[in-house]
Each structure stands twice: as C-alpha cells, then as structure tokens.
Amino acid sequence: MGLHRCWHATLVIVSLLLSSLVDVSHTYDHESLDAFLCKQANKEIENPRTGVLYNVSLPSNFTGMQISVVRLRSFSLWMRGMNYSFFNLPPRSVSQSSAKRIVILFENLGYWSSHYYNVSNYTMVAPVFGVMAYSSSESAFIYQNIGFTIRGDPIRIRFPPVEQHGKNSTPICAKFSFGGLVKFRNMTKPYVCEARGQGHYTLVVPSSPKESYTRSHSKRFTKWWVLGFVIGFVGLVILVLILLALVKEAKRRRIRKLERNSSGELFDTFWIGETKLPLASSIRTQPILENEDAIR
Structure with missing residues (x-):
C-alpha cells in the first residue's frame, strides 16, 4: 500500500513537471484569450448602457492587462467614430453585418504580450494593443465577432515612446493576422500605426544575431x-x-x-x-x- 501511494505521488509530480515543460516550449493561445475576455465582459457587466465605456475586471493571474468595452449604435460609429486611449476610430467605420449595435473591445496586453504573441527574428518593443468588433444581442452583451471596415481615414494606434534599440533600429508596425501571419508596415508618425480593420498590433525592431541566439x-x-x-x-x-x-x-x-x-x-x-x-x-x-x- 505504501509503495502504491509513493508511485501515485510520483506520477502526479512528473505530470506537473511535464506540463511546465510544455509551457516553456510554447506560447499561450491568443484566440482562447479573446474568447475568455468576451466571456469575462459578459459576466462582469450587467445591464450595459449604449455609449458608456466599461473597464473589465480580470482575475489576479491576468494582472497587467487592461481591457475596456463600449457598445455603440452602428449609425453613431459611422457618423462620429470614437477615440479611446491609444485608439482613434475615425468616422465612416462600418461593421461587416447588419447589426444595429456594435461592441468594440479594446485590449492592452501589457507585459503579457510576449506570452501570447511573438515575431520571428524581431523583438517587440511595445505592448500588444487589440481592437475587436462584436455584435450585441438581448441575451449577451458580446455575442459574435463581426469585424468592421474603414471607408474613410484609417484607424490610428498611438504607442507609448520606446527605448532606442541600436543606432539604425527604427521600430516598425506589426499586425498579427488570423492564422499566425504577421504583416509589417512603417509608422506614419513617431509611434503611430495605421490600420483598416480589427486586429492586434505592436512595434518591433529586427533582432540582432546575438539576441536571437541568446533567446x-x-x-x-x-x-x-x-x-x-x-x-x-x-x-x-x-x-x-x-x-x-x-x-x-x-x-x-x-x-x-x-x-x-x-x-x-x-x-x-x-x-x-x-x-x-x-x-x-x-x-x-x-x-x-x-x-x-x-x-x-
């Protein structure tokens, strides 16, 4: 009986160590994170009012992330757009469905950014910012991802100033698309990136061979x-x-x-x-x- 208990405890410890090995080798799933954030917003926000910005409370193991949501009428988003923190959504933004109300979710992953996103041969020098669009229904504040497109001026994302990484390493914008693809574009202004749709964005600089080897x-x-x-x-x-x-x-x-x-x-x-x-x-x-x- 004693040997059986000892062996059972050993199997438990080994499974925990192997799970830590998997965590070391892989990043977290950002799609699961988006689904969790939507679920948390539906749980935390009761009887939401249209046009009011809400900050979403997260569990303590997500300390460092900043999540906010707002529900707008599609007509209001088209006519006036919206400004919030690091994001500037211009007028003539239209959802890709016929929903009367649209929910915009703003994400600032903070120091969790590198856990959910990475760019091969590049180093992220700014947090990952996300802007996502969802439809809203009577049963759920956030119901379904619908996306939106820009018919006028592009969305502007303002990043905080970052430290200089080398003499000629000017940061460039990186967009994380679905399927793991990364698209690059130069900044239009210092620490300003432009976009024409929802997604997750950050600033990166090319990694030096020494940094890549060390990592x-x-x-x-x-x-x-x-x-x-x-x-x-x-x-x-x-x-x-x-x-x-x-x-x-x-x-x-x-x-x-x-x-x-x-x-x-x-x-x-x-x-x-x-x-x-x-x-x-x-x-x-x-x-x-x-x-x-x-x-x-």
Whole structure:
C-alpha cells in the first residue's frame, strides 16, 4: 500500500513537471484569450448602457492587462467614430453585418504580450494593443465577432515612446493576422500605426544575431534542464522503490528461515505493520510436585 501511494505521488509530480515543460516550449493561445475576455465582459457587466465605456475586471493571474468595452449604435460609429486611449476610430467605420449595435473591445496586453504573441527574428518593443468588433444581442452583451471596415481615414494606434534599440533600429508596425501571419508596415508618425480593420498590433525592431541566439539558447537550456530533472527524479524514485521491495523480501525470507529451523512445533503468527512474526502458545505445562507426602 505504501509503495502504491509513493508511485501515485510520483506520477502526479512528473505530470506537473511535464506540463511546465510544455509551457516553456510554447506560447499561450491568443484566440482562447479573446474568447475568455468576451466571456469575462459578459459576466462582469450587467445591464450595459449604449455609449458608456466599461473597464473589465480580470482575475489576479491576468494582472497587467487592461481591457475596456463600449457598445455603440452602428449609425453613431459611422457618423462620429470614437477615440479611446491609444485608439482613434475615425468616422465612416462600418461593421461587416447588419447589426444595429456594435461592441468594440479594446485590449492592452501589457507585459503579457510576449506570452501570447511573438515575431520571428524581431523583438517587440511595445505592448500588444487589440481592437475587436462584436455584435450585441438581448441575451449577451458580446455575442459574435463581426469585424468592421474603414471607408474613410484609417484607424490610428498611438504607442507609448520606446527605448532606442541600436543606432539604425527604427521600430516598425506589426499586425498579427488570423492564422499566425504577421504583416509589417512603417509608422506614419513617431509611434503611430495605421490600420483598416480589427486586429492586434505592436512595434518591433529586427533582432540582432546575438539576441536571437541568446533567446533560443535560453529556451533550449530551460527545456533540457526540466527534462533532465524529470528523468533524474523518476530514476531516483524507481531506485528507492526497488530498495524498499528488496528490504521487504529479505524480511520475509528471514521469517521463513526461522520457521523452518524451529523444533517442529507449529507457531501461530501475527503482524506488526508489514512484518510477520511467530507467536508462541500462551498455554504452559502445569508444574508437578516431586514429594506430595512430605507436604501432607
């Protein structure tokens, strides 16, 4: 029973270590993040009013993200557009469906950006900003992703100033499209990117060969360190289990030997923990007086 519990605990620990190895090797799923943010907005915001901007509260493990939503009439978005924080949605923005109301979700992933997005051979120097459009219904504040297009001036996304990375490394705009594609475009103004639809955007600079090598080497080192620790831990546990089994078998052999070397008298046995021991009978031979007459 003890060996079974030890082995079960080992399997649990190994599974946790292997899951950490998967986390090291892969980024998080940004599509699942968008679905979670929509679900959280529907959960947190009750009886939303049209034209009011709401900040969405997130669990503590998402600290650092800033999410806001607003529901607008499609006609209002077409006529007046909207300005919010780093985003400027110009007039003549139209949704790709006939919904009367449209919900705009603004995302600032903060230092979580590199967990959900990355660009090969480039380094992100700004947070990932997202702007997404959804339809709204009577049953759900955010109902379905619909997207929107711009018929007039483009959307302008203003990023905070970033540190200079090298003498000739001017940041460029990067858009993360569906399917993992990344599109690049030069900034129209310092730290300003333009777009004509929903998506996620950031600023990047080309990675130096040294940075690329250091980043890939660090990931490989971490991966092999975790894998080596798992293999060593499992090997140690197996060795301990083998030693415990050998000790237990040695005790059993010693008891059997004691039973064989006995004078032929059968002994009862009893257990103390996992050890089997002989038990002598409690009935003793009654004493006999040698000279009964003397006593009388």
